Amino acid sequence: MDHPPASEPTPPRADAAHGPLTLRGVAASRGLALGPALRFARRTSSAAVSSTTAPSASAPAEQQRRAREALASAAAELRALAEQVTQRAGAEQAEIFEAQAMMLEDPTILDRIDELIAGQRLSAEAAVAQASEEQAQELAALPDPLWQARAADVRDAAGRALNALAPAHARQQTLAEALAAQAGPVIVLAADLAPSDTASAPPERLLGIALAQGGTTSHAAILARALGIPAVVGLGPTLLSDVADGDTLALDGGAGQVIARPDAATQAALRQAQSSAQAGQAQEQARLVVWLNRAGATRDGAPIPIMANASSLAEARAAAAMGAEGIGLLRTEFLFASSDTLPDAETQARLYAEIIAACDPPRGPITIRTLDAGADKPLPSLSAFTSQLPAEANPALGVRGVRLQLRFTELLHTQLEGIALAAAQTETTIHVMLPMVTTVDEIEAARQALAEAQDRVAARGLTPRHIALGIMIETPAATLTAATLARHVAFFSVGANDLAQYVMASDRLHPDLAALRAPTQPAVLRAIQQAAQAGAARHIPVAVCGEMAGEPALAALLVGLGVTELSMAPNRIPIVKEALASYRLADLRAVAERAANAETVADANRILADLTPLADGFSGA
Numbered sequence: 001m002d003h004p005p006a007s008e009p010t011p012p013r014a015d016a017a018h019g020p021l022t023l024r025g026v027a028a029s030r031g032l033a034l035g036p037a038l039r040f041a042r043r044t045s046s047a048a049v050s051s052t053t054a055p056s057a058s059a060p061a062e063q064q065r066r067a068r069e070a071l072a073s074a075a076a077e078l079r080a081l082a083e084q085v086t087q088r089a090g091a092e093q094a095e096i097f098e099a100q101a102m103m104l105e106d107p108t109i110l111d112r113i114d115e116l117i118a119g120q121r122l123s124a125e126a127a128v129a130q131a132s133e134e135q136a137q138e139l140a141a142l143p144d145p146l147w148q149a150r151a152a153d154v155r156d157a158a159g160r161a162l163n164a165l166a167p168a169h170a171r172q173q174t175l176a177e178a179l180a181a182q183a184g185p186v187i188v189l190a191a192d193l194a195p196s197d198t199a200s201a202p203p204e205r206l207l208g209i210a211l212a213q214g215g216t217t218s219h220a221a222i223l224a225r226a227l228g229i230p231a232v233v234g235l236g237p238t239l240l241s242d243v244a245d246g247d248t249l250a251l252d253g254g255a256g257q258v259i260a261r262p263d264a265a266t267q268a269a270l271r272q273a274q275s276s277a278q279a280g281q282a283q284e285q286a287r288l289v290v291w292l293n294r295a296g297a298t299r300d301g302a303p304i305p306i307m308a309n310a311s312s313l314a315e316a317r318a319a320a321a322m323g324a325e326g327i328g329l330l331r332t333e334f335l336f337a338s339s340d341t342l343p344d345a346e347t348q349a350r351l352y353a354e355i356i357a358a359c360d361p362p363r364g365p366i367t368i369r370t371l372d373a374g375a376d377k378p379l380p381s382l383s384a385f386t387s388q389l390p391a392e393a394n395p396a397l398g399v400r401g402v403r404l405q406l407r408f409t410e411l412l413h414t415q416l417e418g419i420a421l422a423a424a425q426t427e428t429t430i431h432v433m434l435p436m437v438t439t440v441d442e443i444e445a446a447r448q449a450l451a452e453a454q455d456r457v458a459a460r461g462l463t464p465r466h467i468a469l470g471i472m473i474e475t476p477a478a479t480l481t482a483a484t485l486a487r488h489v490a491f492f493s494v495g496a497n498d499l500a501q502y503v504m505a506s507d508r509l510h511p512d513l514a515a516l517r518a519p520t521q522p523a524v525l526r527a528i529q530q531a532a533q534a535g536a537a538r539h540i541p542v543a544v545c546g547e548m549a550g551e552p553a554l555a556a557l558l559v560g561l562g563v564t565e566l567s568m569a570p571n572r573i574p575i576v577k578e579a580l581a582s583y584r585l586a587d588l589r590a591v592a593e594r595a596a597n598a599e600t601v602a603d604a605n606r607i608l609a610d611l612t613p614l615a616d617g618f619s620g621a
């Protein structure tokens with residue numbers, strides 16, 4: 001299949017080996033696939049505009065009109081795609097397309113395009129390409145990989161608008177069109193894939209995805225997982241140089257391996273594995289449906305509420321659909337990710353109210369975490385404040401989390417007023433949770449600010465409702481003084497992601513030190529146990545909301561350590577409920593005690609592997 005020359009991957013080398021070639025990459029989406037390769041080049045704004053960057057001869061007003069029409073038509077396409085994806089994969093997965101549509105309607109980019117056309121007499125194409133590229137580069141320069149990934153989203157959305165501007169013969173083929181032109185289903189091979197390409201591809205024509213670039217948190221990987229398409233990413237340049245269109249590929253998404261031109265025996269083994277895996281998956285989905293409406297509990301009936309982590313309205317909806325017993329962590333910093341400045345209290349209250357309404361009828365509290373900005377989560381809308389701070393050599397140890405809001409108290413006052421306003425207008429129980437706490441003083445300062453926010457709500461003629469104040473346990477200081485901190489708060493929630501980083505002194509973003517941050521590091525387990533014991537002594541709930549809570553075996557281990565609630569990505573809820581119901585609390589406690597006292601991670605893992613689920617795992621809760 002031919003693609004537009006400007007963005008086509010380099011053709012395979014003439015001397016490429018014709019025998020089997022095994023490539024190892026990153027396991028991005030579980031599943032097996034066997035089929036012919038289709039090389040695909042993603043749409044890029046620079047490629048689409050390559051022949052049209054010359055200044056325009058026609059009137060600026062005409063070019064401005066063309067640019068606006070193209071952006072509006074691309075935004076409409078993206079909204080239609082969001083609708084389709086909501087049906088196929090759920091609202092959470094569709095959110096990226098809604099966000100891309102908003103990027104194209106953002107007044108900042110529209111104004112910049114008008115300015116480039118009027119001032120530099122650029123064509124509509126060149127102005128759209130330049131304005132979007134400027135925005136993408138700003139995002140790409142941010143240190144957080146999550147923000148950097150937004151650069152690709154801007155480029156993808158702009159590419160769509162440029163496609164709308166191109167004459168019919170020069171339009172770039174989408175992945176869906178390329179797939180439609182094939183005789184049968186294929187495995188797509190590319191440098192990278194735009195989220196819109198992945199999501200709009202008809203699944204019956206897309207057997208698998210093999211990408212030279214990317215990691216597990218790229219949007220292509222996230223969407224492939226959500227859509228159930230086997231995928232391996234980060235396979236390196238050999239994928240593009242040594243695999244030709246039509247070569248057979250055997251792809252194992254769970255193992256992160258692709259074999260190009262596999263021999264007959266490998267193909268037969270993969271087909272066999274494929275049919276048993278398919279049967280297993282269908283069974284798993286059917287089996288898990290029953291857990292949506294059950295409450296989390298161990299086999300012997302100890303209740304363990306299973307709540308959801310959410311960072312958007314779509315995730316709050318997914319939480320409700322997956323049977324979450326409340327929101328255990330609302331990451332508010334992500335709600336304001338695309339704002340220029342932090343919204344005022346009323347706007348924040350409206351956002352919180354929408355999220356609260358999405359969880360109606362409430363099955364548990366909504367835990368709103370105050371802004372956890374800084375370090376790996378820079379927030380552009382706070383730049384007016386953060387620019388006043390001195391440069392930090394170690395941002396993870398710097399003015400982040402609750403420290404930032406106590407340094408610039410107006411941020412805390414505004415957010416707490418927004419939360420108090422929303423709480424005054426709902427029956428749902430609202431919790432406020434502080435991130436990155438290290439001292440009692442931080443808690444007491446925030447408590448004072450919460451009381452003042454409640455007074456301002458009362459002064460507006462509303463009746464403030466009680467809001468429980470709790471903290472994240474994510475620092476060694478918080479675990480060492482947990483017994484003291486427990487006297488000052490209504491609940492704990494262990495942020496195991498950061499706790500592992502700080503306990504093990506291993507930067508959360510450092511790829512080479514990932515093994516040190518293993519959740520079963522005895523030091524991490526003991527820190528969690530210490531927090532759980534301190535909470536139990538004061539009869540306050542102790543949740544875990546780090547990633548480990550969503551892994552069934554680790555969730556069971558956490559319960560054994562004394563954790564009383566778990567909060568996780570919405571789609572992990574049913575499988576974790578099922579797992580907990582297959583263990584007795586006493587057995588979990590015994591195993592957790594041994595694991596926490598293990599000498600090494602390997603020993604702790606072996607101890608955990610001894611934990612055998614009881615048959616017929618329904619507790620009847």
Ligand code: PEP
Binds near residue numbers: 546
């Ligand atoms: C954590 O640190 O475990 C946590 C849940 O918070 P975040 O991942 O948002 O830092």
Ligand code: MG
Binds near residue numbers: 474495497
């Ligand atoms: Mg954290």
